[in-house]
Amino acid sequence: MTTVLSGMSSHQVHAATSTTTTATSHPGHAAARGTTRATGVHATRGTATAHPAGPVRSHAAPEALSVSAHRTVHGAHLIVGKKLLESAPPGTNPMAALNTMPGVDFQSADAQGVSTWSTQIFMHGFQQQEIGMTLDGIPLGEMTYRNYNGMNPVLAVSSENVQGIDVSQSAGAEDVAATNNLGGSLAYTTSDPSHKLGGTVNQGFGSFDTFHTYARVDSGDLNSTGARFYASYMRNDQDKWKGYGEQFYQQVNAKLVQPIGQNSSISAYFDWSDLHEMEYQDMSPDILNHLGYNADNYYNGKASGYIRAYDAALAAQGKGGGYPAGYGNLSDASDASYYDSATNQDDIVGYLKADLALTDKVRWTTTAYGHGESQQTTWTTPYSGSPNGSPLSELVKQPSIRRFGVLSQVTYDVAHNHISGGVWYENNDYQSPMYQYAEPNVVNGVVQGNLVNPLGHFKDPFA
Secondary structure (H helix, E strand, O other), rough: OOOOOOOOEEOOOOOEEEEEEEEEEOOOOEEEEEEEEEEOOOOOOOOOOOOOOOOOOOOOOOOOOOOOOOOOOOOOOOEEEEEHHHOOOOOOOOOOOOOOOOOOEEEEEOOOOOOOOOOOOEEEEEOHHEEEEEEEEOOOOOOEEEEEOOOOHHHOOOOHEEEEEEEOOOOOOOOOOOHHHHHOEEEEEEEEOOOOOOOEEEEEEEOOEEEEEEEEEOOOOOOOOOEEEEEEEEEEEEEOOOOEEEEEEEEEEEEEEEOOOOOEEEEEEEEEEEEEEOOOOOOOOOHHHHHOOOOOOOOOOHHHHHHHHHHHHHOOOOOOOOOOOHHHHHHHHHHOOOOEEEEEEEEEEEEEEEEEEEEEEEEEEEEEEEEEEEEEEEEOOOOOOOOOOOOEEEEEEEOEEEEEEEEEEEEEEOOOEEEEEEEEEEEEEEEEOEEEOOOEEEOOOOEEOOOOOOOOOOOOOOO
16 A cells, blocks of 8 residues: 655646646555545536437337437547556556557556566557657667667656657558557657746655655747747656665756747747666566566575675575575576666756648648767676686676767648658667676675675776
């Protein structure tokens, strides 16, 4: 059970202010969300149409019963709006809202769905590597761990700044900037700055020391043309619900919109994210059956966890040692004997977009974007030791991405036809070296030296 306290927001408005509180409860999840925000007033009128009450008995005709039904066809193209996204607990991955859609399955080892190692999404049998993903039109690449051509959407925009997700459950449209949209596409749209000066603060608390903070300031219209911007900061911190370790990331978003005339604009967007997470152990049916759902890596932040991993590594290499109770029942005890696994990742992404109405039927949109990323993804292996005699060593993959590109598209609407054409160019420099770092030795039950901090930055590899 998780308990979350509320947050607040305020905006200058012309009309009324409404307050909405939504509460949910899930095991291991943040359970309640409170939001106060200012909105305009809209009116909706409902009308009722009278119909005959049914068959009428008549002496001149036999009694009859008529039954009719209306069939609604639901397409494979849907838009997930902000209202549905806001119904989730603070900091929840927006993809979790897609679980309400038939044929879509989102999974994660953590309650908020922000663990980049464990998150997975399937859409009508297609896995995430086959689903195209974009943010305001710019490509996010394949949503894989150690992504080689983009980034996880949760690191590209704070969940509170997502205006909606355009979901295509069949083959992705050809204008989606993705090389892998065989099984559909997810097109994220960021919210625009408000026309009114104001600010928003959301604060969430939950079990396992979950702590989520989001703060945003909107400038409102700065001049008669409607130029405006917002800047936001998000911090999300939680402990693992099993095992030991912290999952932390922080994020800065900013967006500027400069209208041109009545139906054109120039906009700019910036995102910086900083992620440091202890990851969960991979689970197999064998591990679940013999060790249970709470099995995890040996890491506990103390010498005792390291010594257990040290002894298991000795046993895996046939050098003595031994496994904890219950591990002997596994078909491969060494594969369940990792000391730790962690992710350190920094991203910067941004774009400059010109959306121009050349005529009332012709529109030209051009976006220039750039993205830089550096990672250290680590795990301690029981299969290969260190030069100091320790049977353990830290394997660290250190991928980096430097990419930039341009998207340009012209659309022409005539009669009932929508004609479009465009180009997409991207230059991507991706490197993924892997290094091996020493772990301390253990002599007479005492760790020799300091324990390695998996969430720190590694240096001086021996291989």
